[in-house]
Amino acid sequence: MTPLPSPQQLRYLLALADHGHFGRAAVACAVTQSTLSAGIIALERQLDAGLLERGAAKRPVFTPLGLEVVARAREALAALGAVAETAAAARDPxxxxxxxxxxxxxxxxxxxxxxxxxxxxxxxxxxxxxxxxxxxxxxxxxxxxxxxxxxxxxxxxxxxxxxxxxxxxxxxxxxxxxxxxxxxxxxxxxxxxxxxxxxxxxxxxxxxxxxxxxxxxxxxxxxxxxxxxxxxxxxxxxxxxxxxxxxxxxxxxxxxxxxxxxxxxxxxxxxxxxxxxxxxxxxxxxxxxxxxxxxxxxxxxxxxxxxxx
Known part of the structure; x- marks a missing residue:
């Protein structure tokens, strides 16, 4: 069975996409920059795919596959959030x-x-x-x-x-x-x-x-x-x-x-x-x-x- 990305890995990826900067993304996730970077590298290894271009650019540049994964990650986290919202709404509307x-x-x-x-x-x-x-x-x-x-x-x-x-x-x-x-x-x-x-x-x-x-x-x-x-x-x-x-x-x-x-x-x-x-x-x-x-x-x-x- 293919190992699935963790919600935390997807949050790191979305934060980087939204903020366009490793430092600001780390602050948004309340982690250190090294923790966020390590989480994204682990995600790439897990998927066996390059999500970011590695080069001299100061801002993170997503590969075409990386952009598609970002979109999928957004959908996945929204779906996970909906699971919790459904239970909460039924329990106490x-x-x-x-x-x-x-x-x-x-x-x-x-x-x-x-x-x-x-x-x-x-x-x-x-x-x-x-x-x-x-x-x-x-x-x-x-x-x-x-x-x-x-x-x-x-x-x-x-x-x-x-x-x-x-x-x-x-x-x-x-x-x-x-x-x-x-x-x-x-x-x-x-x-x-x-x-x-x-x-x-x-x-x-x-x-x-x-x-x-x-x-x-x-x-x-x-x-x-x-x-x-x-x-x-x-x-x-x-x-x-x-x-x-x-x-x-x-x-x-x-x-x-x-x-x-x-x-x-x-x-x-x-x-x-x-x-x-x-x-x-x-x-x-x-x-x-x-x-x-x-x-x-x-x-x-x-x-x-x-x-x-």
Missing amino acids: LAGPLRLGVIPTIGPFLLPRLMPALRDGFPRLRLWLREDHTERLVAQLEAGRLDLLLLALPCACGEAETLALTDDPFLAALPAGHRLAARDRVPAGALAAERLLLLEDGHCLREHALEACGLPHGALPPEEGFAATSLHTLVQMVASGLGVTLVPRLAVEGGVLAGTRVEVRPLENADGVEAAPGRSLALAWRPRSPRAAEFRGLAPAIAAAVRGG
């Missing part, structure tokens, strides 16, 4: 650690009311939070470093399973005294003719806002140099009269306009009927996750927190 990733245009506005609700509803749940852009969160989910994501659709979620929670309509955010503020509702297309302020590349809200205004994905606003890094910065730019933008209702209800003179108006379509362009808040998890039933059980509590209930 919605308890223990849960690593939740959340995007920056949701976290600051929802978490202050979501966290108390989760503590009350699921007192044995230990929530660990990671805030980042959608692309990086999805990568961490696929790598097994996160269990669940709270993000906005549509997005490039890879193979993750998603569950829509509730809609989050956009509102037009205008400087005090702006001509469009004289209207009860603002035509979505009218914002395209204004100096449209957007978040910087990497925020999914940027593409959502362009779509709501009828602009193609990747379109550049008239003043591209005015991209903001956060919704709070974006609102301050609007307050200073630099332009207009779209803000999610969740952020408005979460206090993003506090202390400003920015005015918000609902949007309407070309027929003068109130429209609801926006985004859909959703959960995402790895396909066939053994904790999928748990995540679905959390959905009503999260949706209620979004609604403020």
Whole structure:
């Protein structure tokens, strides 16, 4: 029978692939660099295959076979983790650690009311939070470093399973005294003719806002140099009269306009009927996750927190 690699050997290999440096990989695995190197050499001998090119390169260079083994190792460790997760979920559902990733245009506005609700509803749940852009969160989910994501659709979620929670309509955010503020509702297309302020590349809200205004994905606003890094910065730019933008209702209800003179108006379509362009808040998890039933059980509590209930 062919001897199988140990989980520890596979962890060493993945750490080296993820960090691209023997020292940093060793720190991530909480071992010495010599221990990590010896573990990978032992793995190569066990497989009777070269996984790394041995040369003068300062950074580790994987052979084509090495790259394939890295991908297989990721799958194998995820499968082993799923075995433990299945037992834990059956033994004590919605308890223990849960690593939740959340995007920056949701976290600051929802978490202050979501966290108390989760503590009350699921007192044995230990929530660990990671805030980042959608692309990086999805990568961490696929790598097994996160269990669940709270993000906005549509997005490039890879193979993750998603569950829509509730809609989050956009509102037009205008400087005090702006001509469009004289209207009860603002035509979505009218914002395209204004100096449209957007978040910087990497925020999914940027593409959502362009779509709501009828602009193609990747379109550049008239003043591209005015991209903001956060919704709070974006609102301050609007307050200073630099332009207009779209803000999610969740952020408005979460206090993003506090202390400003920015005015918000609902949007309407070309027929003068109130429209609801926006985004859909959703959960995402790895396909066939053994904790999928748990995540679905959390959905009503999260949706209620979004609604403020």
